[in-house]
Structures are given as structure tokens and as C-alpha cells.
Amino acid sequence: MLLNIQGHDTYCYTGGKPFNPVLPTAVFIHGAQCDHSVWILQTRYFAHHGFGVLAVDLPGHGRSKGTALTSIEAMADWLLALLDAANVRQATLIGHSMGSLIALEATFQAPERVAALALIGTAYPMKVSDALLDAAKNDEQKAIDMVNIWSHSSIAQKPSSPGPGFYVMGGSLRLKQRISAINPAQVFYKDFFACNAYANGERAAQSVKCPTLFLLGKQDIMTPPKTTAILTEAIPHGKVLKIDYSGHELMAEQPDAVLDALFSFAAR
Numbered sequence: 001m002l003l004n005i006q007g008h009d010t011y012c013y014t015g016g017k018p019f020n021p022v023l024p025t026a027v028f029i030h031g032a033q034c035d036h037s038v039w040i041l042q043t044r045y046f047a048h049h050g051f052g053v054l055a056v057d058l059p060g061h062g063r064s065k066g067t068a069l070t071s072i073e074a075m076a077d078w079l080l081a082l083l084d085a086a087n088v089r090q091a092t093l094i095g096h097s098m099g100s101l102i103a104l105e106a107t108f109q110a111p112e113r114v115a116a117l118a119l120i121g122t123a124y125p126m127k128v129s130d131a132l133l134d135a136a137k138n139d140e141q142k143a144i145d146m147v148n149i150w151s152h153s154s155i156a157q158k159p160s161s162p163g164p165g166f167y168v169m170g171g172s173l174r175l176k177q178r179i180s181a182i183n184p185a186q187v188f189y190k191d192f193f194a195c196n197a198y199a200n201g202e203r204a205a206q207s208v209k210c211p212t213l214f215l216l217g218k219q220d221i222m223t224p225p226k227t228t229a230i231l232t233e234a235i236p237h238g239k240v241l242k243i244d245y246s247g248h249e250l251m252a253e254q255p256d257a258v259l260d261a262l263f264s265f266a267a268r
Contacts, residue, residue, distance in 0.1 A: 001013075001014050001018075001019055001054075003082060003085040003086060004085065005059075005078060005081050005082050005085055006059075006066070006078060006081055007066075008059060008064070008065040008066035009064065009065045010056065010057065010059070010064045010065070010066075010082060010085075011036070011056075011057040011062060011063035011064050012036070012054040012055060012056050012057070012082070012086070013036040013037075013039075013040075013043060013053070013054075013055040013057075014043075014047060014052075014053050014054065014055075015043040015044045015045075015046055015047025015048065015051075015053035015055070016044050016047055016048070017047045017048065017053075019052050019053065019054065019086065020052045021052055021086060021087045021088050022052075023050060023051055023052040024050065024051050024052065024092070024115070024266075025051065025052045025053075025054065025086075025088045025090070025091040025092065026043075026046050026051045026052070026053055026054075026091065026092045026094060026266055027054045027055075027056065027079070027082075027083070027088075027091045027092070027093050027094065027103075028042070028043055028053070028054070028055040028056070028094045028095075028099075029056055029058070029079065029093065029094065029095040029096070029099030029100075029102050029103055030055075030056070030057075030058065030061070030096060030098075030099050031095075031096045031097030031098040031099050031100075031121070031191075032097060032098045032147075032188060032191035032192060032195065033061075033144070033147075033175075033176045033179050033180075033187060033188045033191060034061065034096075034175060034176070034179070035057045035058075035061050035062025035063070035175065035179065036055035036056060036057050036062060037062070037175060038096065038175070038249075038251050038252065039055045039094075039251060041251070041255045041256075041259060042094075042251060042255070042258060042259045042262055042263075043055045045259055045263065046262075046263065046266070049263070049267075050267070051266070052088075054082070054086060054088075054091075056079070056082060058075060058078075058102075059078065060183050060185065060187050060190075061179060061183070061187060062179070062182075067185065068183070068185065068186075068187045068190040068191065069190070069194070070190050070193060070194055071194050071197065071198070072098075072101045072102055072105050072194050072195070072197075072198040072200075073105055073109075073198075073200070075102045075105075075194065076102050076103075076105035076106040076108075076109055077109065079093075079102055079103075079106045080106055080109060080110050080113060083113060088113075089113070090112070090113055090114065090115045091113065091114065091115060092114075092115050092116040092117070092118065092266045093106060093107065093114055093116075093117050093118070094118040094120070094262060094266075095118070095119060095120065095122075096120040096121050096250070096251065097120070097121045097122070097126075097195075097222070097223065097248065098126070098191055098194065098195050099120075100119040100120060100121065100122035101122070101124070101126060101195060101198050101201065103117055103118075103119065104117070104119065104122075104201060104204050104205060104208070104231075105198075105200060105201075105204055107204065107207075107208055107210065108200065108203070108204035108207050108208075111207065111208075111209065111210070114210050115210060115211075116210050116211040116212070116213075116265065116266060116268075117208060117210055117211070117212045117213070118212070118213040118215060118262055118265060118266070119212070119213070119214050119215070119228075119231070120215040120216075120250055120251070120258070121215075121216065121217060121220060121222070121223050121248050121249075121250055122214065122216070122223060122228055122231060123223035123224070123227035123228055123231075124198075124201035124202065124205070124227070124228070124230050124231050125198070125199070125201065125230075126195040126196070126198060126201075126223065126227075127195075127196055128192045128193075128195055128196040131146075132146060132147070132192065133189070133192055133193070133196065136186070136188040136189040136192050137186060137189040140180050140186070140188055140189075141177075141180075143188055143189075143192075144173065144176045144177060144180070144188070145173075147176070147222070148169055148172050148173050148176065150221050150222050150247075150248070151172065151222050151247050151248035151249045152168060152169050152172070152247045152248070152249055152253060153217070153219035153245055153246055153247040153253060154219075166252075168249065168252045168253055171252065172249055172252065176188070201230065201231065202230050202231075202234055205230070205231045205234035205235050206234045206235075208234075208235045208238075211237075211239075211265070211268070212235050212237065212238035212239070213238065213239050213241065213261070213262075213265045214228055214231070214232060214238055214239065214240040214241065215241050215243065215250065215258065215261055215262070216228060216240070216241070216242045216243070216250075217242070217243055217246035217247050217248060217249075217250045217253070217254075218242050218243060218244045218245070218246065219244075219245065219246060219247045220246070220247050220248045220250075221247065221248070222247070222248035223248060225242055228240075239265070241261050243257050243258070243261075
């Protein structure tokens with residue numbers, strides 16, 4: 001589905017069914033150098049089990065036009081404009097990594113628009129090392145390789161991967177390379193810059209009143225579970241669920257566990 005947001009065509013994957021704003025809405029927000037496709041399994045299930053689904057491509061990512069935004073606050077404002085364009089009064093926001101910060105900030109900016117909040121592979125502050133920032137700015141393929149290695153647990157490379165016939169690390173690599181190919185304007189660097197600079201996370205978390213889920217990979221070294229402490233302490237009513245045999249790319253490494261956790265939370 002295409003929507004015009006802030007003057008640019010924006011793509012939202014709707015899970016294989018026409019979007020119906022009358023249904024409870026679940027909005028899925030991807031992380032850095034990614035697009036809606038990271039949510040394929042989860043979004044299709046939601047769409048065929050009672051939800052209206054909007055899996056967004058952020059500006060400059062995937063099929064969405066425009067320039068990649070350079071702050072989490074601007075991305076949150078963009079997300080709220082998307083809800084307006086889709087005629088959605090209130091939604092469950094589900095964000096991964098950078099997307100989790102966008103969802104958190106959108107909840108801070110407009111708490112009445114958020115029915116529930118799911119933060120996957122999250123951390124605050126979400127600091128990015130100088131080496132990775134430099135690579136993202138000056139040698140994007142090197143940055144892609146670094147992130148791809150750090151984002152997966154060892155199970156991704158074994159035949160026992162939960163997606164038979166699907167090479168988890170290879171899929172992640174090709175997606176990030178595709179984002180670079182279709183938009184050479186340093187999307188990765190802009191995404192990492194926004195994550196690194198975001199300073200409103202604790203204040204935003206302290207304001208959260210809606211049901212909240214923290215979904216974390218036990219083997220995540222990009223955003224280790226311990227780095228969520230500021231957020232989990234600020235949202236004491238939040239439920240924390242840690243998934244074993246998973247790094248940062250939870251949705252691909254443990255797709256069924258992520259789906260089960262998200263759907264039971266959203267459909268509560």
C-alpha cells in the first residue's frame with residue numbers, strides 16, 4: 001500500500017490482505033538499513049488473524065521515497081503522520097532496534113495514539129561505536145559486514161536454523177546491500193547517527209503508561225539485554241522476555257518465538 005507522507009510516497013506492507021483501519025492496527029517498524037521484509041512471517045500471521053497491518057518502509061528505505069531522516073524525533077513525527085494518512089486513531093507499535101526508539105518516541109509524543117508498545121532488540125542509550133560510525137560513513141560494505149556478523153548468534157549458520165532452506169545471515173546481508181544499491185545517500189550512516197544521538201529515551205520511557213513488552217535476544221551483542229536497564233526500570237510494568245539462541249536479528253533467527261510473543265501480547 002502506498003501513502004503520501006510529508007510529500008513523498010511511502011510503502012507499507014499489509015500482510016497479504018487489504019488494510020482495514022476498522023480492525024485493531026499493528027504497526028511494524030524496522031531497524032537501520034532494513035525495510036518491511038524483516039517482518040514477513042509475523043506480519044502475515046497478524047493480518048490473517050484479526051489485525052490491520054502496516055509494516056512501514058522508513059523514508060529512503062525499501063520502496064519509500066524521500067531522504068532518510070537523521071533524528072529519532074523526526075522519524076517518530078513521520079510515523080504519527082503515517083497513522084493520520086492511514087486513518088488510524090490508535091495502534092500497537094512494534095519496533096526493532098532503531099525502530100524501537102522510533103516507537104518509544106512516538107509514544108512520548110502522542111501517548112493517546114498508542115494502545116501498546118513492543119520493543120525488540122532495544123537499548124538505551126543506543127550508542128554506536130566510532131569504528132562502526134566511521135565505516136558506515138566511509139566504507140558501507142565494511143559496516144554491513146560488521147553488523148551482519150555481530151547481529152546473529154551461531155544458530156544462524158547451522159542446518160538447525162528455524163527456517164529450513166533459508167540462510168539467515170545471507171538474507172540479512174543481501175537486504176542491507178539492496179538498501180545501499182537503491183539509495184546511495186548514506187542511509188546506514190544516517191540511521192546510526194540518529195540512534196547514537198537520541199537523548200530522550202529515559203524521559204520518553206518514564207512517560208509510558210500503555211502495556212509494554214521488551215523482547216530481547218539472549219545472545220545479542222549489538223544491544224545486549226543488560227543495556228535495556230534504563231528502559232525497563234523506567235517502565236516497571238513492562239514485561240521482559242528473553243529468547244534463547246538469538247542475537248540481534250530475532251525475527252529471522254527465532255521467527256516462531258517472536259511471533260508467539262508478539263501475537264499473545266497484542267491480542268491480550
